[in-house]
Amino acid sequence: MSIATSQTDRLGANPFVVDGPFIAGSGVPAPIFALGSVAGGDREAEWVYCRLVLASQTTLQPGQWFQWTRDYDASLLTTAAAVVGQRCGVFAGAAQPPTITGGPIGSITLAAGTYYVWLQRNGQAPGQVSTATAALVVAETTTTAGLANAPASATVGTKAIANVNFAAANQTFTATTVNGSPVLTALSGLSANSGPFIGAAVSGTGIPGGATVTGITYTPNGVVQSVTLSANATANGTGITITATGVLEATLMRPFLSKVN
Incomplete structure (x- = not known):
């Protein structure tokens, strides 16, 4: 198995580029694509174009888990903020010079502002997991933003993440x-x-x-x-x-x- 690496079906779409920040009145059009647009790639990959509003400097890491609303407003996934029924997926990594730091298909540090990101909802991707047993029976939220859990049995009080599995515990x-x-x-x-x-x-x-x-x-x-x-x-x-x-x-x-x- 391997992770998805390319995209082809939306002209100009690149899920490894974070768009922004955009400043109202600057004359720069934003967002670049319609919210909810889908880009496809190899290994059955699908990315969804979402809005991400950051109140403070934030580092996005490959494999972080996000949820998004019906209006495609995304936020890092935590147990406390999780809403049953909302779609979720992962940030697959950045590949452009960011606002502060970053590198090819790696982490990206962003200043406060409004950004637009492609979040992966289908196919093979990195996923951040805190506890992973050999069984990998369930996937669930944690108290840490962007971090999932994969214990052998469900943890009381967490939200379950349906329709995801992991290749191995390590x-x-x-x-x-x-x-x-x-x-x-x-x-x-x-x-x-x-x-x-x-x-x-x-x-x-x-x-x-x-x-x-x-x-x-x-x-x-x-x-x-x-x-x-x-x-x-x-x-x-x-x-x-x-x-x-x-x-x-x-x-x-x-x-x-x-x-x-």
């Missing part, structure tokens, strides 16, 4: 580490575009505790070439087993909020 692959370097190379055991993903926690021999994925480079055909971590490796190693958790490969089937568990 991902393992092998890599070469260099003492003092944050870059993992000579990767093996990965499928094209299937992860690991930006923001995933990683562990393994010579990997400092709490390290996460901050950057990924690809070959021209989409195979992961190297992975950059948030901390330097503490030892040299070849064929080291690396485990990535927290951002999993999700299969979305137009998910929605169904009930209180």
Whole structure:
């Protein structure tokens, strides 16, 4: 399995570009597309064009969960704010110079303002998950904005996220580490575009505790070439087993909020 990477059926649509911020009276037309427009891509992917109003500086990470209203006003998904019946999906990542920081198909930090984003509702995508068991029986909301949960049984008081499943509780692959370097190379055991993903926690021999994925480079055909971590490796190693958790490969089937568990 692998995540969706392209789009073709809406002229000019690019779900990896965040439009905005737009200032009233500036003469710049906004939004670029009609709210609720759908762009399609490979691997059954569908993205929906939504409005996102930010009251303060906010960092969007690949795999964050959003819900949106009938008017396509989006907000980060939390248990407290979740509305049963509303559609939900994930932010698949940004690929343009943002207002403050960001990078190719990665996180994006935005100043307060009004933005327009493509949120993925169908196909294969990264999904942020806090607790993921081997069973991955249910998907549900959490108290943390944009973070889902996938325990073996439902948690009392959460809202269920219907029509989503996850490939596995974690991902393992092998890599070469260099003492003092944050870059993992000579990767093996990965499928094209299937992860690991930006923001995933990683562990393994010579990997400092709490390290996460901050950057990924690809070959021209989409195979992961190297992975950059948030901390330097503490030892040299070849064929080291690396485990990535927290951002999993999700299969979305137009998910929605169904009930209180």
